[in-house]
Amino acid sequence: MSVHRIMGIENEYGIAVAADPAANPMLLSSQVVNAYANETMPNRMRRMRWDYDVETPLRDARGYDMSRADADPSQLTDEDFGVANVVLTNGARFYVDHAHPEYAAPEVTNPRDASLWDVAGDRIIQRSAELASSLTNQLITVYKNNTDGKGASYGTHENYQLSRETPFPQLIKFLTPFFVTRCLFAGAGRVGLGQEGDEPGFQISSRADFFEAEVGLETTLRRPIINTRDEPHADPDKFRRLHVIVGDANMSQRMTYLKMGSTALVLSMIEDGFLDFDVELHDPVSAMHQVSHDYELVHRVRMKDGRELSALEIQRMYIEQAHRYVAATDADEMTLDVLSEWTRVVETLATDKFALRDEVDWIAKLAIMNGYRERDHALWNDPRIAAIDIQYADMRKEKGLALLMQAKGKQQVMFTEQEIAQAVVTPPHDTRAYFRGKCVEHFVDQVAAASWDSVILDLGSDVPLTRISTPDVRKGTKDLTESLFASATGTADFVRKLQP
Amino acid sequence: MSERDFIQRKGPGEDDSDDVTTPGKAGGGQVFDVSDLLDEIDSVLEENAEEFVKGFVQKGGQ
Numbered sequence A: 001m002s003v004h005r006i007m008g009i010e011n012e013y014g015i016a017v018a019a020d021p022a023a024n025p026m027l028l029s030s031q032v033v034n035a036y037a038n039e040t041m042p043n044r045m046r047r048m049r050w051d052y053d054v055e056t057p058l059r060d061a062r063g064y065d066m067s068r069a070d071a072d073p074s075q076l077t078d079e080d081f082g083v084a085n086v087v088l089t090n091g092a093r094f095y096v097d098h099a100h101p102e103y104a105a106p107e108v109t110n111p112r113d114a115s116l117w118d119v120a121g122d123r124i125i126q127r128s129a130e131l132a133s134s135l136t137n138q139l140i141t142v143y144k145n146n147t148d149g150k151g152a153s154y155g156t157h158e159n160y161q162l163s164r165e166t167p168f169p170q171l172i173k174f175l176t177p178f179f180v181t182r183c184l185f186a187g188a189g190r191v192g193l194g195q196e197g198d199e200p201g202f203q204i205s206s207r208a209d210f211f212e213a214e215v216g217l218e219t220t221l222r223r224p225i226i227n228t229r230d231e232p233h234a235d236p237d238k239f240r241r242l243h244v245i246v247g248d249a250n251m252s253q254r255m256t257y258l259k260m261g262s263t264a265l266v267l268s269m270i271e272d273g274f275l276d277f278d279v280e281l282h283d284p285v286s287a288m289h290q291v292s293h294d295y296e297l298v299h300r301v302r303m304k305d306g307r308e309l310s311a312l313e314i315q316r317m318y319i320e321q322a323h324r325y326v327a328a329t330d331a332d333e334m335t336l337d338v339l340s341e342w343t344r345v346v347e348t349l350a351t352d353k354f355a356l357r358d359e360v361d362w363i364a365k366l367a368i369m370n371g372y373r374e375r376d377h378a379l380w381n382d383p384r385i386a387a388i389d390i391q392y393a394d395m396r397k398e399k400g401l402a403l404l405m406q407a408k409g410k411q412q413v414m415f416t417e418q419e420i421a422q423a424v425v426t427p428p429h430d431t432r433a434y435f436r437g438k439c440v441e442h443f444v445d446q447v448a449a450a451s452w453d454s455v456i457l458d459l460g461s462d463v464p465l466t467r468i469s470t471p472d473v474r475k476g477t478k479d480l481t482e483s484l485f486a487s488a489t490g491t492a493d494f495v496r497k498l499q500p
Numbered sequence B: 001m002s003e004r005d006f007i008q009r010k011g012p013g014e015d016d017s018d019d020v021t022t023p024g025k026a027g028g029g030q031v032f033d034v035s036d037l038l039d040e041i042d043s044v045l046e047e048n049a050e051e052f053v054k055g056f057v058q059k060g061g062q
Helices: A025-040 A073-078 A111-136 A168-186 A253-271 A284-293 A311-327 A333-356 A361-376 A383-391 A401-407 A417-425 A433-446 A478-487 A491-498 B003-007 B034-044 B049-055
Strands: A007-012 A014-017 A085-087 A093-097 A100-104 A140-143 A156-163 A190-193 A199-203 A211-216 A223-227 A239-244 A300-302 A308-310 A447-451 A454-457 A466-469
Touching: A007 A111, A007 A253, A014 A025, A014 A100, A025 A085, A025 A093, A025 A100, A025 A111, A025 A140, A085 A433, A100 A111, A111 A140, A111 A253, A111 A333, A111 A417, A156 A253, A168 A211, A168 A223, A168 A253, A168 A284, A168 A311, A168 A333, A190 A383, A199 A284, A199 A361, A211 A284, A223 A284, A253 A311, A253 A333, A284 A300, A308 A311, A311 A333, A333 A361, A361 A383, A361 A401, A361 B034, A383 B049, A401 B034, A433 A447, A433 A454, A433 A478, A433 A491, A466 A491, A478 A491
Parallel strands: A211 A223
Antiparallel strands: A007 A100, A007 A156, A014 A140, A085 A093, A093 A100, A156 A239, A190 A199, A300 A308, A447 A454, A454 A466
């Protein structure tokens, strides 16, 4: 096995109007999502819906999707709160979740593509905020971060498809210490300690302090390190979807790749029953906070067996296992790359962590803040330090510090602007996201609803809605469906051709 | 996207032929100088940092 598996990322972006801090975030989020949808899909069915219920009879899915109103920007402001929801031509879901615009990237088959379509989401939200700002005559800004530093946190969730047979106790046992220490390279950095950030200081992870439980179903309260939500969005007899909620939003394209890649490699080792070593933590939740707060990388956490190990040592144990695992198989190129990068980054953290300031987010932030601390004697509670923390993840090209660093070659990137622009509009070729995205591209005014495992087409008011199930993530690919899209003379013909 | 595409590191000033399986500093050891960056950040940082930070209030999410 390898780093190749079905995976994807969801980001809830921070959203604000500096001139009006009291602006309603649900309304702003709806305006942002709708502005983008109206620009890119002017003919879409009004209120293209998310198909929540796979059991619902077809007729019921019609609801208020029946009529299609012209997209008039002036109507934007009175869109219903919270309902803005579209499926994009790249296969992503773009919608309002709670009080944030959320981009759920299309399913991909490897960590490189996961990072690419995650970056595509950043460009989409960037454009959306620009459009919504000009439509509403106010500057709406969006941030790829996970906290406001005042007690609120919002997520960056990773999803990995697993075999249903993978024993959950093994996942808990071996993923927990990995997740607690993974922030060493995948942390976005954060100013302030504690959920409210009221204790001055700096920490590695922006999410760590918001975790209060080891295992559980919650995502918004008493957040658990291992989330047990079990919606496979695929054949439930064969698959489980591991929903990972501990991660930070990375600006660094390379660290998104390494985060997803190293996690996929650990999952692969667990699935294959390869891991058998003592790595259990005495108190995972407390260890998670301790590791995040220890940006000097000197602290040791207590293990179940009484040993005291540093986060670096724990990461090294996983890396050592991974080297043995990979050596025993005929590993593919990307798996070898993930392992070699994982090894290099962790070893560099141990010897000269600031050498990673052009690729690891928390180190980039810390290096900049240390610069201010030295030059201006700024303290951790200096408003400029807090502003840097927020502005690092500003999605505007001219204001976002990470994006500026990337543009100036001060943060390494993995993708060309051309590749990113392509991923903004095109789906991955090797999953069902291809089918979903192409349906939107070709039949946007007939897509009544869609979800991860369905597309519902409206062939006219005299026919029931047609629901096309896509339960297999690896079907609906370019290889399997490109010719269908090319040869169909219309939606009805397309549906006819789909029937066996 | 072909399997080979991912091996290219597109960092400015980097050599695209760089073999990723070789451990070592990806950017060839040329990490930026922080003091150069501070001047640039000074010029883009939100003008009234205190007010900006105070006004950045989010609702919780997932």
